[in-house]
Amino acid sequence: MQSLTNISLKTIVKKQVKWKAKLYISALSSLVILQIIFGILLSSSGSTSGYGRGNLSVQFSIYSLDMFLIVSAFWAFIVAILFTTKAYRIDDLSVISSRTSSAIANIFVMIIYSFIAVVIMISTFYLKVLEILLVEKQSFIIENLFISPSILLLCFSSICLFGAIGLLLGTSFKGPTLIKVPIIVLLLIFISLVSINLNSLMMLPDLIISVIYLFVSVLCFCLTIWIADKSEVSRK
Amino acid sequence: MNIIQCEDLSKSFGRRNALQHVTCAIDAEKIIGIIGRNGAGKSTILNIIAGYIKPTSGSCKVFNENPFNNIQTAANMIFIDDRLSFSDYLSLEDILKFGADFYPNWQSELAYRMLDYAGLDLTAKHQQLSKGQLATFNLVYGLVSRCALTILDEPMNGMDEAIRTDFYRAILKEYLAFPRTILITSHHLQEMESILEEILLIDKGSIIAHAPLDEFKEQLISLSGPSDALADLLSETEVYAQTIVAGMTSAIVDTSKLFVSEDLLRSKGITLSHLTASEVCKYLTSKEGSDIDAIFD
C-alpha cells in the first residue's frame, strides 16, 4: 500500500496565503478606485470650520484623513464578507485545504491587505494635497506633512477591525445554525455598545484605541476559525 | 487498515433522509464504481468521505481518521466533479502550476501530455471551456494529483465517445502506474465495467450491494421459457421482473435463491442467460412491478 502524505496545517496555510494574496488582488484595485472616487473626486471641499472675531471672519477648509479611513474601513468590511461567499469557498476545495486552513489563510490575507490599504490611503491623501496645492488658489496651511505613527497604527487597526467583523459575519452565515444566531445577536449588541460609548472611546489616547481595536479583531478572528472548523461546505 | 470505513452512517437534510444506516468498508486500493439512480445518495456519501459534510449519526473513517475538516485526509484525497472551480485569473497552465504547488505527487509532464492529446489550449481560462473540455481537464487534474483516495463524480459527463474510451484507458493506466483507491460514479456502467473491480450499489440511501464485479454480475440471472414451465419455479423464488409474451415468460431472479441445477432447467425448456452489470443494477433498484410501458397503456 502506498504511504500517505503528511502535510502540516502550517504548510498548507502558507501556500494558501501565497495564492490567495495574489488571486484576490482585485480587492485592492477596487480600493484604489474607491479612494480615487471618494477621496479625490468627490470631497473637493473638505470640511469647513469658521470663526468670527470682531470684523474678521475666517473660514478653514480642512483636509484630513477621515474620509479615506472611512472608505477603507467599509471596503475592508465588504471585501471580508465577499471572501466568505460560496464562489471563493468552493475554489478552496480544488486544492488541499480544510475549512480551518482556509479561514486562517483568509485572516492573514485580510491583515496583509489592511496594511496595504493604509499605504494606499496615505498615497491618496498626498495626491489629494498635491491637487489642492496645484488647483486651489487660496492660501494653504500645512500643519504637518508627516503622519504620526500612532495615527497610522490607529488606521491599520480600524481597517483590520472592520475586516475581522466582516469575516466573522460572513463565516457565521455559512456555519451551523446553532452558532449563526448567537453570533449575529452578539454583533448587534457589540455595535450598539460601541455607538453609545463612542464619545468616551474617542477620548482615550490613539495607542489605547488601537490596542482595543486589535484585541477585538483578534477575538473576531479566533471566533471565525472556531466557527469555520464546524462548518460544512458543498459544491452544489 | 481499511481505507474507508463507514459504520451505521446516516445523513438527513432537514426532513429528507439522504442516507440511512450505511455500513461499508473499502480495504484496499481498487477502482470501485458507485452506482445508483439519481438522488440515491451517492453524492452525499462521497461528500462525507471527502470530509465536506458531517454525518447526522454514525461514523465514517478515512485512513483511520475522521475526514471532516481534516487536513491530513484532505492531503490524500481529491474530489473531482463538474463543479470543480478555479479563480478567474488562472489559465489552464496556471491551474496546473497551482495544483503542482499543493499536491506532492503531482505529475506535471503527464498532465501536459494528456491535455495536449485532448487538444486543450493551455492559455484558455477554466470558465471558457466547453462541457466536454471541462470534464477532460478536471479528470486530468484528478489523475495527475495522484492522491491515495481519488473520487471522480461522473467524470465523463459531456465527453464525446471517442475521448471517453481513451480516458477510461487513461484511468486504468494511471491506476496501474500508481495504485490508489478510485471511487467513480457514473451513469454509464456498461462502458465502465472493464475498469471496475468492485461495485457499490446505493438505492434510496442504503447500500443494496457491495461486491467484486464478477460476483455482482452473478447476483441475478435471466430465465426464459414456456410460461407454464416457469410458473411454479417462479412462485418459489424472488422475481425481480418478468415479461410474458405469447406464452413465453422471461424473468429475472436472484441466483442465490435458485436451487435447481442448470440441466434440470434446460430439460424443462428454460434457458439461462447472464446479465450485464448495468442490467443487474437496473433490476436491483427498480420498483417491484413498475414498468414505463404501464404509464402509456
Added chain:
Amino acid sequence: MKATFFLFFMPLLLVAAIFLLLSKLSKKIKIWTPKRIMIGITGYLVLGLTAFLYISFFAESKIQVLSPFEMKQLEKKLEQIQKYDLENDSSYLTEDYKKKTWELKYEGDTLPVIVNGDDSGSNYIIRMRYKDNIDSGKAIVTYYQLPVILDGIDLSDKVPLPNVYMAHNELFIESLSEQQVNYDRIKPTLSILDFNREVEQEPYAMDYSYSNVLIIDIPRSTVLEDSQGLVQYIR
C-alpha cells in the same frame, strides 16, 4: 443617535453600490491579470510618494502654525502686554506692535472724537495720551495690533484696520465691515478625534480676544471731547 446611524449606513451602501458596479464592469475588462494589477497598485503608491516628495520640497506655506509650546510663550508675552490696561501704563505697548500711525491736524483746542462702530463690535480699545513733544493742532493716532490667534494661526495681518480721518474738525474712527479670509488647511490626522478631544481638553487654539489698541496722542493744551465715553486716559 439616529443621525449617526444614518450617517454610518449611507456611505456603506454607497461603497457597496460602487463595488457591485466595479465587479460587473470587471467581468468585461479581462485584460487585468494579477501581475498587471500589482504593477498598477505599485505605480499608484509611487505616485503618492512622488506627490509627498514634491510637496515637502516645493510647497511653501507662508503661514506657520504655532505649536502649543510657542503658544504658551506668546500667552506669557501677551499677559505682560495686557498690563498696560491694568496698570494704565502705555510703555507696555512696544514698537513691535505698532501697525499704523496717522498724523492729523485740527483747529482749535478741542478735538471731538466720534467712533462709528460696526454692529459686530469694534475689537479695539481707544486710549488717549498727553504728549509734550507734539505741536498744538496736531494729533498722532497709533494703532497697535496684538496677535490674533485662531486655531493656532496668527492672523494679525488680516485684521482690517480702522479708518481714521478728520472731517469737519472732528476725529472719526471707523471700523470697516467684516472681512472674510479663506484658508485651505492640510491636517494629516483624524479630525473626528481632534474635534472630540478639543471639546473636552484644553483647546489647542488660543482664541484670546485681546483687543487691539488705538492711542491718540494729543498735546496737553488740547481737550479731547469724548461724547460716547469710549476713550480713556493712559500714561
